[in-house]
Amino acid sequence: MTDLRTVPLTDRFGVILPECDLKDVNRPGVFPRIRALFEEHSALLFPGQHLSDEGHLTLARHFGPIEDRLADERKEGEAYKIPQVSNVTEDGLTGEEDLHMLHLKANFLWHADSTFMPVPALANILVARVVTESGGATELASTREALAEMPDVLKARLRGKRLRHRYAHSRARISPALAALPMFHKWPDQIWPAIWTNPVNGKEAVYIASHACAVEGMGAEEGAALIDEITAFCTQPRFTYSHNWRVGDVLIWDQRAVLHRGRPWPMDQPRTLSSLCVSVTEADGLEAMRSGAG
Numbered sequence: 246m247t248d249l250r251t252v253p254l255t256d257r258f259g260v261i262l263p264e265c266d267l268k269d270v271n272r273p274g275v276f277p278r279i280r281a282l283f284e285e286h287s288a289l290l291f292p293g294q295h296l297s298d299e300g301h302l303t304l305a306r307h308f309g310p311i312e313d314r315l316a317d318e319r320k321e322g323e324a325y326k327i328p329q330v331s332n333v334t335e336d337g338l339t340g341e342e343d344l345h346m347l348h349l350k351a352n353f354l355w356h357a358d359s360t361f362m363p364v365p366a367l368a369n370i371l372v373a374r375v376v377t378e379s380g381g382a383t384e385l386a387s388t389r390e391a392l393a394e395m396p397d398v399l400k401a402r403l404r405g406k407r408l409r410h411r412y413a414h415s416r417a418r419i420s421p422a423l424a425a426l427p428m429f430h431k432w433p434d435q436i437w438p439a440i441w442t443n444p445v446n447g448k449e450a451v452y453i454a455s456h457a458c459a460v461e462g463m464g465a466e467e468g469a470a471l472i473d474e475i476t477a478f479c480t481q482p483r484f485t486y487s488h489n490w491r492v493g494d495v496l497i498w499d500q501r502a503v504l505h506r507g508r509p510w511p512m513d514q515p516r517t518l519s520s521l522c523v524s525v526t527e528a529d530g531l532e533a534m535r536s537g538a539g
């Protein structure tokens with residue numbers, strides 16, 4: 246039996262499993278414990294794993310259905326590939342101002358993944374494949390912790406609100422040319438309550454992202470200002486964790502309760518993370534989000 250002991254990731258959220266070998270995830274009792282830790286702590290770090298692509302997929306499938314944003318773009322017979330967050334392309338390192346680089350830069354805005362999709366993401370499971378000597382951290386912010394400490398006046402402005410999410414919105418914040426690409430217009434706007442209640446433990450968290458473009462029923466300026474204010478509140482240093490990668494590290498977070506962002510790195514150095522998003526299911530609170538007011 247693999248060792249599932251934990252130590253805190255920060256004093257507020259997240260745990261590290263220093264001894265766990267994720268290759269044992271199919272053994273009886275292992276995944277249920279991991280899943281319980283995920284619900285309770287919102288972020289899990291498994292340092293120095295040796296997970297193959299197949300092992301990565303196996304782990305992800307335990308959490309739920311693997312998201313496949315490119316399903317409609319793949320040609321017949323073309324195989325599914327695990328998405329990579331990387332500045333290395335088939336043509337070599339990405340140039341400073343090309344669209345691929347701008348897309349990476351959009352990841353430097355605080356966000357949750359896939360809030361713009363009809364079925365949003367439950368988790369992202371990142372595996373570090375190529376890392377840099379400096380820069381390139383991934384940062385997490387607990388919106389559950391932030392909500393618990395939010396002043397009542399701000400909380401009152403958020404409660405009951407629904408946010409409109411649009412993929413092209415976060416891209417437009419980086420570059421209009423980037424936002425114009427068809428890949429950012431595949432899904433109609435999604436409207437989600439601004440608070441996601443975890444159905445397992447009843448804990449509430451702010452559900453917001455760089456993709457949030459408006460607050461339903463509010464004027465554009467007022468809505469944008471509220472989105473900025475809430476995001477700034479949630480991402481104060483005391484609610485965050487910054488992960489400096491080592492090859493093999495596996496980092497998992499709960500998209501319903503955590504924001505994340507990448508940090509810049511010297512772009513003449515390659516950095517590649519394998520990234521699998523898992524979609525939410527009814528058990529994760531999807532129906533309540535579809536019908537709820539937050």
Ligand code: OGA
Pocket residue numbers: 330352358369371381382383384505506507508518520
């Ligand atoms: C992601 C992401 C940030 C990073 O994988 O969804 O936003 O640090 N990654 O590369």
Ligand code: MN
Pocket residue numbers: 352356357358505
């Ligand atoms: Mn992301």
